Amino acid sequence: MGDNANETENTGAQPSVVDSLLPGHIFYEERESATYARYVKSTYTKNGKVYHEYENLGRVIDERLGIFKNRKRGYFTFNMHSGYGDVDPQTNFAAYDKERLEYLNFGDAWLIDQLLKQLELGNILDNLCPHHVNTLKSLVCFRVAEHHSFDKAKDWYRKSYARILYPGAKLDSSSISKLHALIGREENYKKFFELYFDRLKLIKNARGQKSFPILIDSTGLPNGIKTYLTTCNNHNSVVSNEIRLIYVVDKDTKLPIFYRYICGNIIDNTTLINTINSLLQHKIDINLVIIDAGYSSSKNLKQLISSKIPFVTRLPHNRKEYKLLMENYGNNLELHENAVNFNDRTLYGQKVTVDIEGKKLYAYVMVDIKKKCDEQIRIERKYDDESDENINKKLQSAGKFILLSYDEYDTKEIIPLYYNRAIIEQVFDISNNFADLLPLGPHSEETIRGRLLIIFIATIISTYVSNELVGSKYSTSNAFYKMHHLGIKLYETAAIVEELTKEQNDILGHLKIVCDFPQERGNLLKKDSYLDKVKNEIKRKGRGRPKGSKNKDKTGVQAKTFFDSSVPPNRGRGRHKGSKD
Numbered sequence: 024m025g026d027n028a029n030e031t032e033n034t035g036a037q038p039s040v041v042d043s044l045l046p047g048h049i050f051y052e053e054r055e056s057a058t059y060a061r062y063v064k065s066t067y068t069k070n071g072k073v074y075h076e077y078e079n080l081g082r083v084i085d086e087r088l089g090i091f092k093n094r095k096r097g098y099f100t101f102n103m104h105s106g107y108g109d110v111d112p113q114t115n116f117a118a119y120d121k122e123r124l125e126y127l128n129f130g131d132a133w134l135i136d137q138l139l140k141q142l143e144l145g146n147i148l149d150n151l152c153p154h155h156v157n158t159l160k161s162l163v164c165f166r167v168a169e170h171h172s173f174d175k176a177k178d179w180y181r182k183s184y185a186r187i188l189y190p191g192a193k194l195d196s197s198s199i200s201k202l203h204a205l206i207g208r209e210e211n212y213k214k215f216f217e218l219y220f221d222r223l224k225l226i227k228n229a230r231g232q233k234s235f236p237i238l239i240d241s242t243g244l245p246n247g248i249k250t251y252l253t254t255c256n257n258h259n260s261v262v263s264n265e266i267r268l269i270y271v272v273d274k275d276t277k278l279p280i281f282y283r284y285i286c287g288n289i290i291d292n293t294t295l296i297n298t299i300n301s302l303l304q305h306k307i308d309i310n311l312v313i314i315d316a317g318y319s320s321s322k323n324l325k326q327l328i329s330s331k332i333p334f335v336t337r338l339p340h341n342r343k344e345y346k347l348l349m350e351n352y353g354n355n356l357e358l359h360e361n362a363v364n365f366n367d368r369t370l371y372g373q374k375v376t377v378d379i380e381g382k383k384l385y386a387y388v389m390v391d392i393k394k395k396c397d398e399q400i401r402i403e404r405k406y407d408d409e410s411d412e413n414i415n416k417k418l419q420s421a422g423k424f425i426l427l428s429y430d431e432y433d434t435k436e437i438i439p440l441y442y443n444r445a446i447i448e449q450v451f452d453i454s455n456n457f458a459d460l461l462p463l464g465p466h467s468e469e470t471i472r473g474r475l476l477i478i479f480i481a482t483i484i485s486t487y488v489s490n491e492l493v494g495s496k497y498s499t500s501n502a503f504y505k506m507h508h509l510g511i512k513l514y515e516t517a518a519i520v521e522e523l524t525k526e527q528n529d530i531l532g533h534l535k536i537v538c539d540f541p542q543e544r545g546n547l548l549k550k551d552s553y554l555d556k557v558k559n560e561i562k563r564k565g566r567g568r569p570k571g572s573k574n575k576d577k578t579g580v581q582a583k584t585f586f587d588s589s590v591p592p593n594r595g596r597g598r599h600k601g602s603k604d
Contacts, residue, residue, distance in 0.1 A: 049103070051083065053177055053195065058083040060091060062101065129520055130509030130527065131168040132185040137536050138484050139163070147218040148480075151211060157189035158202055159477075164189075166481035168503050173199050184511055200470060207473025215476060216281065220305045223273070223280060234310035236274040238447040239298055239318065241267050241291055244284075250468060254288040263287075268475070269298055270454075272447045274313065277490050279450050282479050284472070292320040299332070311335070313443055319427070325380045333429040335441050338386065344377055345425055351375075352388045353423055365438045368393055372434045379427070387426040387437050395422025453489060453499070454482040491534050502530045511540075 047064035060080040080101055081093025089102040090110060100108040139145035139160065152159045164185050165176045177194040180186055205211065227233060243265040246253055252266045267289060271281035283298055295318045302309060309332055316337040327334050338345045352373050361371040372389035398421035406414050426441055489499045497505070505527055511520045520540040523531075531538060 049080070049101075051086070058086070125513055127184045127187070127511050127513065128182055128507055128509075129184040129511035130506030131503050132164055132183045132188060133509075133540075134503070134506045134531075134534075134536065135164045135167050135484065136160075136185075136188050138487065138534070141536070142483065142487060143222050144219075144480060144483065147215065147222065150218060151215050152202075152206055155193075155202055155205065158192040158194065158198065159206065161185050161189045161192040161194060162199065162202065162477055163480050163484070165194075166477055167484050168507065170500075203470040203473035203477070204467065205473065206476055207469035207471065209472075212472055212476065216305060219280070220307060223276075226276070230275075232275070234308040235280070235302075236311035236313070237280070237302070237309060238272045238274055238313045238444060239269065239295065240315060240444070240447045240451070241269045241294070242451050243287065244268050248471070250471070252284065252286050252468065252471065254286050256287040266471070267291075267294075269294060270447060270450060271298065271302065272450050274311070274443050274446065277446050277450075278486055279454075279479065279482055280307075282475065284475060291317040292323055294318075295323045296326050299330075313441065315444065316340075321380065327429070328380050328382045335426065335428045335437070337441070338425040338427045344379060344386070348375065348377065348386055348388055348425055349420070349423065353390075353420075356388065356390045356423075357392075361434070363389075363435050363438050365442065370438060372438070374431075374434050374437075377427075382429075385428045385431050387428070387432075387434060389424055389426065389438070391422045391424070393422075398422055449489070450482065450486055453485045454478060488534065492530075495529070495533050497526075497530055497533070505530060 047062055049060055050063050051058055051060050060083050062078045062080055064076045064078070066074040066076070079093060080091040081096075082091065084090040084092050084098065089100045090098065091101055092098050096107075098110045100110055102108075136145075139148070145160070148159055148163070149156050161180055162173070162176060164183075165173075165179050168183075169175065169179055171179075174196055176199065180192060180194050186192070206215075223235075227235070243256060243261075243263060244267070245263040245265045247264065248266075253264050256263060256265050256267065265287040267285045267287050269283040269285065270279050272278065273280050281298075281302060283294070283301065285294060295314065299309065299312070312327065312332055312334040314334065314336045316339045319336045319339055319342075324334075324336075338348075352375055356371040356373060358371065361373055363370045363372055369392050370389055371392070372387050375386050375388065377384055377386045399418055402414060402417045402421060406417065426437055428437060432440065485499055488502060492499065492502060505524070509521055509523065509527055511518055523538065528538075
């Protein structure tokens with residue numbers, strides 16, 4: 024925002040806010056780390072057009088008191104009652120200038136930055152988007168720490184330690200949309216997973232493992248975006264316009280490792296082969312696939328069998344094998360020798376072999392006692408008007424299901440193995456509740472893909488925190504809430520982090536993060552501030568290029584902050600005096 028006054032512009036737009044005290048209004052605009060303002064005076068012509076006259080007020084020093092600063096007037100006041108005025112000469116202007124950097128919310132941004140390093144996602148983001156990495160990391164940090172839409176990111180950034188960790192991040196709405204589109208390009212989407220899978224393979228090798236046991240499931244993303252991806256879907260008798268999102272989760276680490284998105288009207292069982300083939304293209308060795316009945320079509324089972332990929336799934340009720348097995352083995356399951364205790368549930372099951380697609384597979388005919396009782400109560404209440412024969416059939420099948428596996432397991436092993444599906448359901452919950460998967464805002468495929476990628480990264484971090492806090496008294500949201508209230512006080516030559524509470528110490532202990540705060544370096548106070556050093560350096564190197572020179576100024580000195588050596592580039596002093604640009 025320039026500081027020259029009396030700029031004029033002809034537009035057909037009407038002012039959004041009109042103050043009755045003066046014929047105009049004050050328009051505020053956020054730019055990077057400061058707020059700027061201008062006075063807009065509107066005049067209506069006889070032909071109905073609007074003539075706007077703009078007068079720049081400059082940087083907002085105190086919005087409540089109406090104090091501004093620009094090069095022409097210096098410090099001054101302006102309000103809709105009396106116009107321009109003088110500032111009290113006793114006002115501490117230095118305090119106003121540094122007010123934004125006196126205190127910042129430290130704990131949540133610092134913790135997420137540590138998690139990015141711990142999970143080595145930070146290096147991946149550095150390589151993925153090197154020219155916009157600070158904006159990207161700030162968005163990921165915001166998505167994990169806050170449960171608000173992206174248009175609140177700038178306000179959060181101004182009050183957060185993230186502005187020190189990731190200086191110069193551009194978090195206005197247009198910049199966020201452009202970043203979504205940038206990282207949402209197909210080449211960047213593929214590049215992220217290449218780097219991420221390389222990291223996952225190293226983790227597996229360190230554990231003496233090479234293969235991935237995976238869980239696959241999908242969820243709907245209802246939205247009103249006008250794109251070919253948004254189509255009508257009927258899923259479990261729920262009809263909506265949606266995009267379908269597929270997640271792949273590693274059973275061992277319980278972390279999401281891959282995602283795909285498809286049109287909302289595509290049936291789940293047609294997506295399994297492409298999802299697995301995408302993983303194979305990244306040279307992911309799969310030793311087990313756990314899927315729900317929705318993926319257990321003949322085509323999918325045949326493909327898994329021919330590819331020799333072990334799997335565990337639930338057999339759909341409409342398959343002939345299900346009906347045959349249930350007729351032969353489903354009536355005498357509740358025997359003591361068939362009992363399986365899993366968590367707080369008791370099940371009874373029997374293992375048999377079955378031939379499907381020319382391969383001998385293992386079927387486990389099961390009945391869940393608790394589920395059986397709940398379903399029988401529901402049947403008696405809901406289907407009271409049907410015939411006795413139909414109701415009896417429903418009562419007999421209540422709580423019963425059949426699991427199907429490629430490899431042979433003991434009946435007591437197959438139940439906890441299949442119920443690992445709860446892991447991926449938890450990941451979807453985390454993605455919805457902590458990474459704010461919905462609502463979808465972008466309006467092009469690239470921006471949708473980029474937004475989903477940021478949410479995917481945030482889901483990785485949130486899922487990791489959730490897994491590490493199992494057994495503690497802290498939930499994921501509670502942990503970040505506690506850490507958010509850990510502040511940092513900034514001085515000209517030092518930064519002091521507030522003392523950790525017992526709860527904050529416990530949270531960091533569960534996450535295996537060492538408390539190495541900037542305050543340790545901040546205690547080494549120096550007599551001269553870095554601002555004084557910069558001034559002296561400028562004097563030593565001279566005043567810059569001579570008058571009339573067309574060469575770029577190469578003598579400007581950038582102040583390296585106490586926290587980070589990377590600072591935004593010197594933008595110079597703006598347009599020259601008298602410029603009409």
